[in-house]
Amino acid sequence: MKTTNDQFYIEKVLKGDANAFAxxxxxxxxxxxxxxFKMTKNREEAEEICQDAFIKAY
Structure with a gap:
């Protein structure tokens, strides 16, 4: 199950494992x-949004 797998990696991230975040x-x-991309219709903006989202999540 994907949720269980994700939870495993989330727990590792919370313990400081950057590879788990990757x-x-x-x-x-x-x-x-x-x-x-569906929201912005612009590739560059969509890439920036993705990067910002992952930075905030980390």
Whole structure:
């Protein structure tokens, strides 16, 4: 189940494991970019939104 897998990596991130965060970014970057692109209709803005979102999440 994906939620259980995500929870495992979230717990590792909370303990300071940056590699675990990279796994989460890889898992969700396409979905977040797609949503941002649908909202902005601009590739550069969508990429910036994705980057900002992951920075805030970290």
């Amino acid at each position: 796994f989460l970014v890889d898992s969700y970057k396409k979905m977040i970019f797609t949503l941002a």
